[in-house]
Amino acid sequence: MATLVKHESRDIDDQARSLAGWEQSYEQLGCGRFRGSVWQLVMRDGVLLRENSNRQHRQQFVPPHGHVVFAMALEVEPGSAFNGRPIARNSLAVFDSRSQHDAIYVGGIELIALSVDLAVLETKLAPEKLEWLERKSLEQRIELPTQSAAAIRHTLLAACDDGVRRLEGLNDLEQENELLSSTLSHAVILAMAAEKGAMPSVIPRRAATRLKVIKRAVEFMRASLHDDIGVPEICAAAYASRRTLHYGFEEFMHTTPQAYLRALRLNEARRSLKLHAGLPITELASTLGFATASHFTRHYKLMFDELPSATLKLRS
16 A cells, blocks of 8 residues: 655755665765755555755665656756756656666755656556667656656646545555556656657766766775875876866866865764764764864864764764
């Protein structure tokens, strides 16, 4: 039977854990207290969901195994990106669980998405629609005409409303799968009809090269949060010059390498404080590369609008 789940978050890791069946990790990048929420109509073979948050952050995620996802922004700040491509209100993301995906949101975001098990669709959708889904899952993003994007948003929002109205009636698998497949089928029809007017979404070769540099740099940063590293070490790990590294971070992350490394360390510090109630703040600051405890505390307060000692008290 379908289940309606609503979740309010005041912590970005809590937000990441709240999506049913998704493998996710989030990093807060914007300063200020985090607030977010997730609304989910959870069925056995799919989920209708809405998610919103108020701070710049990065998401890395894999949908439930075997699922294909349609996702659109209801509200999104300019400069946000999905898998290295700009996203706006007219962008439709189509992706599956065969790889990890990456999104950067430069401010508040509100999303709506439909995730459906492909095994269900194989018995419900016509072959040409399945072929289109396979092709678009590889391309991952379509820029639609405004009218077509609005129609698909309306389809997904109407399915959410319909699911809530029929919640008690969605008491068997066939009814659930009919809601999932009919909603996705209608969205696919609208997207296919609009495809002639859609803009290409291929990353230019030079931009793709810079994106690979950023991915190598971030992987090195994540693995070296407790080490004494700086821009020279990051450049060496990313096989890039200082100029290329800075340009890439400004283009894709909207920040500098130094600021991004500091944000990663602050997020790691917050996780450590939540896990270990007796952790000395001075020791934590030192192991994460902050010169002094006061320097760490100042940046922590700026990032999370909360002192490290307050996080310790809250979690204990």
